[in-house]
Amino acid sequence: MANVTLEMKEQSKMQMSWADVGLMVLDVAAALALVALVWAALLYAKPAANLAGDEQLAQRIFYFHIGNVTAAFLGFVVSLVGSVGYLVRRQLGWDRLAHAGIELGVIFGAGVLLSGSIWAKPTWNTFWTWDPRLTTAAITVLIYVAYLLFRNGIDNRHSRALFSSIYALFAFLSVPLTYYSARWFRTIHPVVFNGSNAEAQGDFGIGATMSQTLMVATLAYTLLFAALLIHRWRQLRLEDELTELMEELY
Amino acid sequence: MIYLASALILLWLLVTLYVITMVTRQRRLERDMALLKEQLQERRR
Numbered sequence: 001m002a003n004v005t006l007e008m009k010e011q012s013k014m015q016m017s018w019a020d021v022g023l024m025v026l027d028v029a030a031a032l033a034l035v036a037l038v039w040a041a042l043l044y045a046k047p048a049a050n051l052a053g054d055e056q057l058a059q060r061i062f063y064f065h066i067g068n069v070t071a072a073f074l075g076f077v078v079s080l081v082g083s084v085g086y087l088v089r090r091q092l093g094w095d096r097l098a099h100a101g102i103e104l105g106v107i108f109g110a111g112v113l114l115s116g117s118i119w120a121k122p123t124w125n126t127f128w129t130w131d132p133r134l135t136t137a138a139i140t141v142l143i144y145v146a147y148l149l150f151r152n153g154i155d156n157r158h159s160r161a162l163f164s165s166i167y168a169l170f171a172f173l174s175v176p177l178t179y180y181s182a183r184w185f186r187t188i189h190p191v192v193f194n195g196s197n198a199e200a201q202g203d204f205g206i207g208a209t210m211s212q213t214l215m216v217a218t219l220a221y222t223l224l225f226a227a228l229l230i231h232r233w234r235q236l237r238l239e240d241e242l243t244e245l246m247e248e249l250y
Numbered sequence: 251m252i253y254l255a256s257a258l259i260l261l262w263l264l265v266t267l268y269v270i271t272m273v274t275r276q277r278r279l280e281r282d283m284a285l286l287k288e289q290l291q292e293r294r295r
Contacts, residue, residue, distance in 0.1 A: 038258075058253040064261055107268050111261050118257040224265070231272060238279050245286060 023230055030227045033220035037063065037213075045213040048204035054122035059204060061119045063213050066192075067221035068111035073175065074225050075105025076144070080172045083165035092240060095161035098168055099151065100232040102144050104225060109141040124188065124201055133189035136178040143171045157240070 041063040048059045082098030085091075116134065117127045128134065147167055154160035182189045190203040206214070 054251075054253060057251055058257075060254055061257040064257065068261070107264060111264050114260050114264070115257050118253050118260070122253055228268070228272075235272065235276060235279065238283075239275075242279060242282055242286070249286070249289070 023227070026223065026227045026230070030220070030223035033216070033223050037067065037216050037220040040213040040216045044209055046207055046209045048210075050204055058119050058122045061115050063217045065112060065115040065119065066214060067217040068108045068115060070218050071108035071221040071225040072105050072112055074222065075101045075103075075108060075229075076140075076172060076175050077101075078229065079105060079144075079168050083168040086161050086165045087169075090158075092157060092161055093237070095165065096233055096236040096240070098165060099236060100229050102147050102168065103232060104228055106141060106144050106148065108221075108225070109137070109144065113138060113141060129188070131189055132181040132185035132187045133178070136174065136181040140174040140178050143174050147171055157243070 041060050045060065045063065047056050051059055078101030079098040082094045082096070082101055085094030086098065113134075116137075120129070121127050147164065150167060151160055151164050154163060181187065182191050188201045190201075192206070
């Protein structure tokens with residue numbers, strides 16, 4: 001049985017499927033979009049008129065910050081979909097989706113914290129402050145880091161998938177809390193979309209070139225996220241297949 | 251300028267390190283798969 005399965009896998013690996021070609025196109029599109037983003041963020045977007053010096057230059061970090069926010073948010077939403085999918089269907093493919101989504105969510109979430117901290121230094125004169133938005137964002141990333149550590153502690157694949165899915169459902173509660181923290185609580189973090197914050201420090205008006213660059217950032221990071229998600233999901237599938245074969249053999 | 255440059259470098263470094271990790275894992279998986287194939291062939295003999 002293991003022999004036949006392995007041979008079938010080897011044969012399918014030899015042929016390049018339409019899915020492989022599609023993924024390659026997605027990789028190239030993501031790379032091109034990222035190049036376009038660097039150009040737009042550094043050269044095309046006009047500087048913020050109400051800022052000056054280092055603060056004005058650091059404002060350009062905002063485009064990458066928002067890109068990372070988009071990708072991290074997508075990662076956490078995908079993890080929610082994957083977790084609900086596993087709890088309903090009990091198929092490991094859904095759990096792999098949740099796992100890949102959270103891994104990417106953590107990577108891009110770390111990017112959000114990193115870019116935000118560097119932007120904060122010339123704007124707020126500190127890399128970090130225990131502001132509600134910053135605190136909730138850091139807690140969200142840590143909750144998902146804990147998910148990855150928690151998974152590693154369970155050997156049985158179905159038990160791991162079940163407990164991880166339940167954990168991920170509760171973990172997702174921190175995502176809307178982070179989004180609304182700058183609206184519900186007193187914070188110095190600017191509110192860029194759907195609202196404003198009178199107490200924000202380092203706020204700026206978004207002109208036409210800025211908003212176009214933001215669109216490029218959202219598109220570029222969405223493509224990058226999608227490409228990495230598919231690659232990682234496939235890799236996790238291969239890992240599971242290898243484990244299954246090993247279990248059959250030994 | 252230093253803030254913008256360091257943010258860009260660190261952000262790309264983060265993604266690059268993740269991609270390198272993925273490539274390393276993929277190589278290890280392929281090596282394990284090849285090893286398994288060899289063991290199966292030996293069993294057949």
